Amino acid sequence: MANSRIDAPGAPGNEGHKQPRNKQDKSSARPPKIPLHQLYALPAPIRTFPLPSFYPNNPLSLFHVLWAWTNQLLSPPPAEPSVIHQGRWSLETRSAHIHDPLSIRALWEQGFFGKGSYSRSEPNWLKREQNRQGQGEKKVSELITAQRREERKMMKWDRARKEQEAILKTRLAEAWVAPVGPKELLALPNSLQDLQLSPFGLTNGHITSNISSNTILPDGQTGLTRETPPGTITTNATASPIVNGNSVGEDEKIPFPLLNGEITATEPATGAPDAVASTLKRRKSVRFSPTVESTTFQLSDPPASPHIKSLSNGKVSSIDVANESLRLSQSGEEVPTEMSDVPVATESSAASLDIVDREHLQLTMEETFYLTFGLGALTVVNPTTGKVMAVEELFPLFRRLSYDSPSTAVMRPDDPFLVQYAVYHHFRSLGWVPRPGIKFGVDWLLYIGGPVFAHAEFAVIVLPAYTDPYWKTHDHASPKRSWHWLHSINRVQTHALKTMVLVYVDIPPPTETSDPSSILKQYKIREFVMKRWLSNRSRE
Template identity: 40%
Template sequence: MTGDRAPANGSSVSTIQAEGNGHVAGDSNGQDSQNTSSKPASKSAASKRPKRPNYAQIHERPLPIVTYPLPAFVPHNPLSLLRVAYLMVSQYFFPPPSHPPKRHVAYLSYDTRSVHVTDWASVRALWEQGFFGKGSLSRSEPTWLDREKNRRGLSGQLLAEDYTQKRRQERRDFKNERARKEREAIEDQLRKEGKLVDEPTVDATAALHSSISSSAPAAGNGNSSAPDSSATAVDQSGLKKLDAQHGQVSQPAADSETLDNEEHLQLALEEAFFLSYGLGVLDIVDPKTNNSVDVQDFFRLCRSLSYFPPADTATLRPDDSFLLKYVVYHHFRSRGWVVRDGVKFSVDFMIYNRGPVFSHAEFAVQIIPSYSHPYWDDKEKPDQNPWWWLYCVSRVQSNVLKTLVLVYVDVPPPLEKGAESERDIGALLKSFKVREFVLKRWVANRMRN
């Protein structure tokens, strides 16, 4: 294992670009038919494809705040200096608004230990401007309402989940067809060698029985051509079930049918605290009192809820899981990365260069507390993970083509009770140190000299 320093900014890191994120590419059958058909047919087929959303325009703002960067200064152009000076003076005396006119409102959930955003305008704003949270009824982006409309036949718009399901089905069909051809090639070779004798298959026997039963007269009445009503009913029900599985409805639904959006945006505690404390665009409401929670109180609540069962505020330690995760979350967010939960890949966070709709996450972040301060020499520390745990995590990341980043967080000693710095969240966060190391799996037959 070798340890390297991870890049500090997103500009020096190469990302794996997604091939259309499944919105246009991935139709292998369609590509084969276009290659064998004529040129006008391929143009007409390409024109029928749904247009991919302009994600660069939808997600043009990386955070739910507005920034006003100064223009570049060109040394050989004196007018650029005048422009920079003019903007600096104008923004100093007349500062433009950076925050939205109305703060977003979210509700704290003690049961799920998360924060819920129910207003749909706030849901779209927080997702489109920074990829915060996830849909409570979706994998990532809150698209339950659109998917439900497609299932009921109220809308024909295809979503990312539809394209993903289509690609997976095509991949399964391709593998089944490849296995069938390989099996047929083996059987042909065995026939040529005389090791395989053709026998009546099950399909041929079933076809023989069906032909005999169709030639026999129908029982009960003399009309053999009368259709079986029970079989017809079963066939129709089977077609309806098949249509429902593919997201299609046999009969068109009424246009007057309306659906209520039952989905909300679910924010993790570190995401909600970053929006509330770091950016100041989110108000947290306590459902017990129906009042807004102060930042200090919300900070203590998050630290208390990071224990199970929730701990008393008097017994909080500087190495609680919320503090460690928020320090790392704030560290990468302040450097322009998009930070998402990494439980899917057995790590703490996944970091994206721009967002999940633009590229795959290249780095997987695992937080490791470090007790290097002399205060912790004679204190009880939580049990560290064994060596095989790190081996398993590293192997998982190499299989999914992610780079594992170990983030060591130096835990400071606890602050004195009643001190002014204890109530200063910024002073507490500054006492933490973050160190990044890129861990690469060492393979003997690939990395030997």
């Protein structure tokens, strides 16, 4: 009863948990968000039906295993893969293209296969385009990343501005000149009470007069004009600061230093060459602006109006053109011809057009062969003949295309495709999600659950190892790597907070068989984790 009273929205003492009615209606109308662990639950585009675990210290688990085995024996589950996706081979990009939207989402959500043609990894170009045109609230990872980077950049600008303001205030407080002249020293008050009672005020070390033009001076004269005997202080209606015993007039303002040694002063008096020289001799200074605008233009772009903001590629935004045209028409000014020629799309016309998804999923040769040969969840169609390519046809094709010159390639056991696919298949079978690691200068990046859960923890470099006795008497194309190269790659991975793994693939001797299964069984893989050796941390 206590828990129900606390959780009830209308219970007393629970006013902080109340929410407005319109907010509740809005949240109820919006579809619930699927958690990531449910959306990406399947590690591959197939379903498995494993038997429950058996615990020797628990005899009841044995009956559970027998019941599950009997159930699957009497009513076997459907054959897997239940859905076979279809792709089209592209010789230009050396990858398989998936155009079906359902297959694209299935291959990405069930194993993170492929890469969007218009995206960095996840194929979400359609969501970005809908968000750009304002059709619904679509949260896209690239847009969220760009927003966070913009907020971080503006935070840095604001922090730098505050630091410059603090430095400026400190310099302004220290900019007053210490009284060193005899007149200034004699005119200084002896106490705070004398400063308050004295007709002269002290501001930043300068003596100013608080006497108005109608104030009667001690000798019976007003503060307009009078001859000042030597050793006294002149008092005027508008007091002038005194520097080193000399009075500065209204036209000769006291300059004070600003950032980087720059001097700010008003216009000097006529005939003052020293003041003109001081204003001309200025050093460069950095000024921070609250807004950052791009100034990148192309030489072929026509000159635009200075009131119109341009995009990063030099093109003029249609929204800015529409706003500028509306402003000129309301003010009665003539609209320039370059603005009138730009087509402006209204919101109604833009919203009425349906966005066509132009993005497709690109699968690498390793991913394509793993889905066709390892899982059987993909069929690849030859674009010239329109027929499905068998595994026996894809295997030699991928081996030839892994060379720089496919036409003159000779089948060898150390083909780049064979070596790379052996490593890819190895880590896929262990439950890892390997993704291409060219961004960090390595062959593969290993994710624990996928790129949506966490960053890659390991960076893999594949190295062929010719340990078989056959290669002692035969030539082989062993890559020559130096310690300098290894140290450079390891430094990059350490800076990216990744652990580098050296994977050695033992190359078998050549064989006459063409069966992929029998060929891949001959390869052995050895893994070595490499860490940086630092003398100050590894002294033992």
